Amino acid sequence: MSIVTELILNADSESRYPAPKEIQVYQNFVKTGEQRIRIAKILAENEQRIVQNGSARFWERVPNTPSNSGNERKTASCQRDQGWYIRLIAYSVLAGSEKPLEEIGTIGIKEMYNNLEIPLRNIVECMRCLKEEALSLMSEEDALEVSAYFDYVMRSLS
Known part of the structure; x- marks a missing residue:
């Protein structure tokens, strides 16, 4: 499972949008x-x-x-x-x-x-x-x- 998949699944399991900190994790993932x-x-x-x-x-x-x-x-x-x-x-x-x-x-x-x-x-x-x-x-x-x-x-x- 990728970081992106984990981020989405975690947010979805709590019925919310990704938090700013999670968005930053995604941005770092894309940059690398x-x-x-x-x-x-x-x-x-x-x-x-x-x-x-x-x-x-x-x-x-x-x-x-x-x-x-x-x-x-x-x-x-x-x-x-x-x-x-x-x-x-x-x-x-x-x-x-x-x-x-x-x-x-x-x-x-x-x-x-x-x-x-x-x-x-x-x-x-x-x-x-x-x-x-x-x-x-x-x-x-x-x-x-x-x-x-x-x-x-x-x-x-x-």
Whole structure:
């Protein structure tokens, strides 16, 4: 759900017009639209690079992990999931909200990885590596904006 959708739904649930403070939130959202689109485009166009280089960086730091076991199926599954998180982060950037990550990507995540017997600390480190790779492709201002979404995923795993 985007900030705009939330703003409208909140006002509508109280049968009122958006308050001046809410209008200001909307104005700020519109002002940052070009930046959010630019960031999402960088993530989309570079997803494979981010995943490949992020995985390599992760394997240097954590060489003994299922994704680096030589089992091509496990490696492909892990990298597919990494690409999925890059996409969810792009959705969240576009929405200006962590809601897409929360609603689609983080609810039940701990249980899933625990059931697969993948240490959560490994997933957090992998996300850190993906974040580093993604940020290396962006300006300082854009990196600051997208960083919070990677951090949100890492916090949800801690």
